[in-house]
Amino acid sequence: MDNISDYYIWQRRIHHGIRYQKVAVPFPESVEIGLEFNAALERKEMLDQSLLTNAVMLELCDFAKTVTKSEKYFLFEMLDFNFDLGVDMDDDMQYYEYATRVHNKIKQLKEQIKVKPRRWKEAFPLPDLSVITALTGSEAPERYYPKRNKIADSSVLTNGSKKSQTSEQETSESSGATSSVFTVNIKNGVRLKRAGDVYPFCRNLGVTLAVQPDETPKQKLDPNLLTSGVMLELLDFSRVLCGTHTQIVSELVKHNFGQELNRLVFRMQYNKLIERKYACLTAEDRDSFRKEPFKVQIINKQEQKHRKRKSMDSDYQETGKTNNSQ
Incomplete structure (x- = not known):
């Protein structure tokens, strides 16, 4: 089984992180100063x-914030890549509803069967696509759904020329179900450590966790083969991809400015x-506020030693809050 690299995880975060940007160049202030959004890439200066x-x-x-709220999209992306769902990916409302x-x-099923491993082998009940089609059809009452930005160019958030040789090697290997243990809150957002097969249901069925944008779609699996065990494993990996708000911001600040935030x-x-x-009521106030340097509160080495454990625990708590709010 292949590993999922840091590089891959950050690339998927970038892909979903621009979802609600309203212009072709996402996060223009950051792009203008040359900020790198993939914390797994080498940055010499x-x-x-x-x-x-x-x-x-x-x-x-x-x-x-967008990345940590994208759990359902990470999950659906892997599900659609592996199974023939019949969902029209160009129909934003149908895509969102499904x-x-x-x-x-x-999420509901997880609470019911998490301590009942025998039920993990049961078939997972997918939504009835005909019902969703009726709800989202042209004659159906207007329903809310968030619109995706389909013109944003995510390539401006990362400079591929700075990618290290290690990252290139990891990327070429990042396909298939993984046999790594993922722990959020570690350097570059995730730590990889081999410890047997973490996702055995995905491995046994041939479900791919790494979805490469330019990869030719493989032969999709029959949805009737989908089990609750596979879905629980996909949900778990989706949460790894989400990370936490503070962890993502902290890693990007450290990667680009060399400063480690006091989380x-x-x-x-x-x-x-x-x-x-x-609180900015006028255009002048807003402009002045936006140009003001952000005061980074950093951790010195002595503080880092004493606070490392506490910070990690806080990030795990933040992960729980994020998952419960989605």
């Missing part, structure tokens, strides 16, 4: 800290930053 303005920090936070129903169903302090800073953003 750090950006000057003065370039980390409130505007750039708000974009990083917006990116992280993904939402699948996501809600597996506990940053959570308070973030709340104040949002309050100040909405």
